[in-house]
Amino acid sequence: MNILVLNCGSSSIKYQLINTDSEVALAKGMVARIGMSASVLTHKPHDRDQTVISAEILDHIQATEQVINILLSDKYGVIKDRSEIHAIGHRVVHGGEKFTDSVLITSDLMKELRELIELAPLHNPHNIRGINACSKTLPGVPQVAVFDTSVHHKIPDYAYIYGIPYVLYKRYGIRRYGFHGMSHRYVSVRAAKMIGRPLEELKIITCHLGNGASITAFDGGVSIDTSMGFTPLEGLLMGTRTGDMDPAIILHIMAREELTLHEANTLLNKHSGLLGISGVSSDMKEVTSAAVDGHSNAQLAFNTYCYRIRKYIGSYTAALKGLDAVVFTGGVGENSIPVRSATCAGFEYLGMAIDADKNDAVDGKECDISTDDSRVKILVVPTNEELVIARDTKRIVEESA
């Protein structure tokens, strides 16, 4: 089955056409700058070179049309006919409390998705726009929504509730939802395979460290806690987001700097984190190399970043009442030797020790970087969120057939 996997943002669409039998992405790419007269389509077929096309793409309908055209084209295409796209899987950021699994998209469902916009005003509207666009460009092809939040739906109430009046939870749905679900799920399953034991009997902490970053505790394959909360702002220090902080700070800053809600929101989400502390960059590679060159604030940002992860590993070990593996994934998790090294140092008392040579030798593939006698395994697993979406889409389409 060929699944078109889409991740629709405000002015971009990322896509992959995945064959679920071989689990290979036949092609992947992205449409950027939608709404401009010079939009850019980047397309890479599995077995050929990448190509870049500039065109006027004014909306998501035109964008999906362009994606289908290039998938069909003689020169860059990978399929011959539209009918070879058997289903479409959409990444939808927020599924609220309602969606505990991926779902087939129907007109009734669209109504419920629209109701969730209030919870994810930055993401869900664009996801919905992408779904509507596909209904027009690929009518009759089944579409499935796969949510970032649904893997976390079994987090117990004492872990998802915030210490504010309970009525606000009832009134506005204010609770921990968690995000990066596809990634955490994928790497936890891979980790169990690598360890060679059933997922059901393992206690695993997964660290998704990308531009956004979150950490999840899996007990027997079930997410029992995760660091992102009501929004993706909570938890770890990120590229440009604060992560955990005393909420009174923002009230204080808003008063002192006379900030509007919008300005405060941008401050927390786009001017903070690694970028905010280091003043150098939101990119861990650049922060690390500045730190090596003696930039003290870059070093501080690096230290804060790693310390925050260590605290979460400690607290989730307590929450899990034990630990079998820590998994690193995401751009930073997969590529930063110093982050993994600083994060995992000094956990010997928990039976976890990193092997420096193995850590240095990570090369983009799944690997175990703990010492041979480390009871707790430290694993690096390249994530594959699109594959999770493709698999879910196949399952849901087959179930509902």
Added chain:
Amino acid sequence: MASPKIMVIGAGVMGQGLAEAIATEGTEVMLLDKTTRLAEKGIKGISESMDREIEKWGLTESDKKAIMARIIPSSDLSMADETEIIIEAIPEKLELKRDLFEKLDTICKSDCLIISNTGTISVSELAEVTERPEKIIGMHFLNPVTKIPLVEIIKGLKTDDETFKKAVAFASILGKEYITVNEYPGYVTTRIIVPLLNEAMHVLMEGVASAEDIDRAMKLGFGFNVGPLTLADTMGLDVVMSWMQNLLNELSEHKYNPCPLLRKMVRAGHLGVKTGSGFFRYDEEGNKIKDNDKKVSQ
């Protein structure tokens, strides 16, 4: 490259704000003025305004880059022939606006939405100089356009429903809430705020309290975000005076008679933030100079 579907005419403060607001929502926009130099000055103004917003954490450098790339300066009014939405924000003078509307009428497509961003001038009177009065509508945005969530939509006597609906859709693209206003001088916002500003100037002129205390009183006492004298400085004292004169001409009511202090300051070229001095003094970036809060003229 196709030309933008939206055009803003007049690259002054309001035109800059409109272009920035439109581009911020992800749409390309042409910012037009009489000369390329004026249009480019407008672009520079937008860039500076965004720099201030970055300093206040409201924007990032990469946001700014993306937004600026969507604003195209021009001085060629004939480009309006392909445009779908035109909004003018040229000075609040009837002859200038009438002249522009006459020209637009000959250039624009028949289904083009033509909007006047006016606070006090009659939309019907502007519509009359065109052959398509039913397609002309007023949308009164407030400064700073990117921050004020309100727009007044003004139906002229002949504005049709389709035009009104298009204007509502345009407001929603910009994320603005709107109120519907039946044409009458000053609409709602200008009509109510102008006498308040004027009264604050009288209180100052009569020596009742200092400029700073007048503003503090209204901020702390009534929850105003900014005091009336600071607000007048921000709007531009010449602009406030032209509103008053328009209201006075239309309604002949004494309450719209500009306070003598306002007349005097406008004559002296103390126009508020944009000239660095008004009821308060401002640095080049438009920040109030704190140690010198006393009024500068009188």
